[in-house]
Amino acid sequence: MSQEIQPRSGVVDVSIASVARMYDYYLGGKDNYAVDREACEELSKAAPSTRVLAINNRRFLQRAVRWLAREHGIRQFIDHGSGLPTQDNVHQVAQQVDPESRVVYVDNDPIVLAHGRALLEENANTAVIQADMRDTEGIFTSPEVERLIDFDEPVAALFVSVLHCIPDSDDPAALIRRVADRLAPGSFLVVCQLVSEDAATRDFVTEFMRVSTHGQWGRVRQEHELASYLDGLEILEPGLVEVSTWMPDSDLGPKQLSMEWIEFGGIARKP
Numbered sequence: 001m002s003q004e005i006q007p008r009s010g011v012v013d014v015s016i017a018s019v020a021r022m023y024d025y026y027l028g029g030k031d032n033y034a035v036d037r038e039a040c041e042e043l044s045k046a047a048p049s050t051r052v053l054a055i056n057n058r059r060f061l062q063r064a065v066r067w068l069a070r071e072h073g074i075r076q077f078i079d080h081g082s083g084l085p086t087q088d089n090v091h092q093v094a095q096q097v098d099p100e101s102r103v104v105y106v107d108n109d110p111i112v113l114a115h116g117r118a119l120l121e122e123n124a125n126t127a128v129i130q131a132d133m134r135d136t137e138g139i140f141t142s143p144e145v146e147r148l149i150d151f152d153e154p155v156a157a158l159f160v161s162v163l164h165c166i167p168d169s170d171d172p173a174a175l176i177r178r179v180a181d182r183l184a185p186g187s188f189l190v191v192c193q194l195v196s197e198d199a200a201t202r203d204f205v206t207e208f209m210r211v212s213t214h215g216q217w218g219r220v221r222q223e224h225e226l227a228s229y230l231d232g233l234e235i236l237e238p239g240l241v242e243v244s245t246w247m248p249d250s251d252l253g254p255k256q257l258s259m260e261w262i263e264f265g266g267i268a269r270k271p
Contacts, residue, residue: 082128
């Protein structure tokens with residue numbers, strides 16, 4: 001849960017909780033405000049596994065990027081809704097495999113833009129742009145994307161824990177289709193989002209986040225809904241799963257403490 005939908009702006013409203021900053025807090029970061037911490041503590045009362053869920057999600061992102069770079073030779077990544085920089089960011093993981101790997105981070109939070117640019121100013125193969133992740137045309141034609149990404153070659157488009165930030169009225173399935181249509185055959189989409197098969201949990205978390213973020217939220221969905229977003233793409237093994245079980249590299253680390261909600265997803269390939 002790393003990006004909210006809001007108008008592009010350079011103004012940070014510290015009276016409204018930000019999904020990006022809440023995610024930062026759950027990961028142990030310091031780029032958050034009291035309103036974000038308070039929202040996290042209230043959310044954790046109802047869904048105690050949320051901090052573990054955030055850590056599991058971050059580790060899934062890192063494993064997915066490493067696997068795509070090592071096993072499939074992917075050297076181009078566009079990270080939609082990237083959130084605040086933390087340890088082992090996408091470019092760091094990818095560039096451990098090949099220092100020439102190119103990464104563009106996309107987020108609409110002005111704090112992400114400021115911190116990202118400071119982190120990446122000496123890395124010519126990496127850029128961060130402030131944009132609404134629904135704006136596929138604007139993102140794909142931005143100067144930084146045109147500089148770093150060759151759309152004639154396979155690309156990995158990342159939508160990790162962000163689709164639940166998109167309301168149904170903006171059709172997250174259509175967003176996935178738009179992006180997939182613009183990518184070369186052999187490209188990949190890494191997708192996961194918060195889901196629950198319990199209606200009460202879905203309703204509570206959705207309403208809590210909608211109120212906390214002043215409407216900058218979509219919906220906690222069900223597993224079959226996420227699967228439908230990937231129609232026409234090849235879902236790779238082990239399929240769509242709770243993300244801590246996607247190609248785990250160790251039995252160590254956080255596990256899901258309860259199943260009131262989970263991060264559910266995987267990787268799909270464009271034929």
